[in-house]
């Protein structure tokens with residue numbers, strides 16, 4: 001019975017490892033430099049916790065077998081060991097703190113540093129249930145907006161027509177187009193409630209908050225189309241709130257921009 005229990009523990013641990021290794025649960029391929037950093041940190045965490053997991057499962061199975069009840073004598077009672085317990089606390093604590101500090105360094109590099117110089121700036125404003133996307137146009141300046149001018153059909157961002165800087169602004173809905181291999185800064189906002197701008201392939205996610213413009217930076221390394229789901233339950237239509245990020249070549253980007261400028 002004890003041997004069976006030990007074998008079961010080991011079989012379950014092995015099944016878990018095989019399940020992970022075969023890639024039944026895997027993230028979309030990394031598509032930005034930040035994603036690669038996040039993935040290598042995650043890999044480190046998996047390796048550290050994986051080694052601990054295997055060691056604990058082996059020990060668990062072995063102890064279940066070693067201290068089994070035998071005919072004629074009761075299962076052995078173990079008092080515990082102070083040095084062993086303290087050793088465990090120190091080792092586990094050191095591993096967790098070490099991983100936390102390393103992870104924090106990656107996080108700070110992605111979110112707290114000023115980012116790369118001269119990013120392409122795009123504004124993305126969430127609303128129930130769409131992403132409004134705005135480019136500043138040739139002048140590089142976002143024109144003024146006014147919430148009283150919001151019109152879902154003709155002026156979703158409430159651009160002020162009298163402002164010369166607003167004249168060349170380009171607005172699209174649910175489609176963010178950016179050139180590959182260039183730093184991008186998305187300025188996130190919301191018209192109504194909390195939404196969350198999620199780019200799984202870039203490993204970034206940021207809540208959008210009414211009244212705030214929150215910068216989010218990434219650097220796409222390959223072309224392709226990437227879904228931008230809203231990752232914050234924001235109302236009845238939340239399930240259908242998703243945009244598309246298209247990472248294209250510089251030439252394709254310029255062509256697209258020119259097309260958008262035509263009235």
Ligand SMILES: [Cu+2]
Pocket residue numbers: 126127128129194195196230231232233234238241
């Ligand atoms: Cu939403």
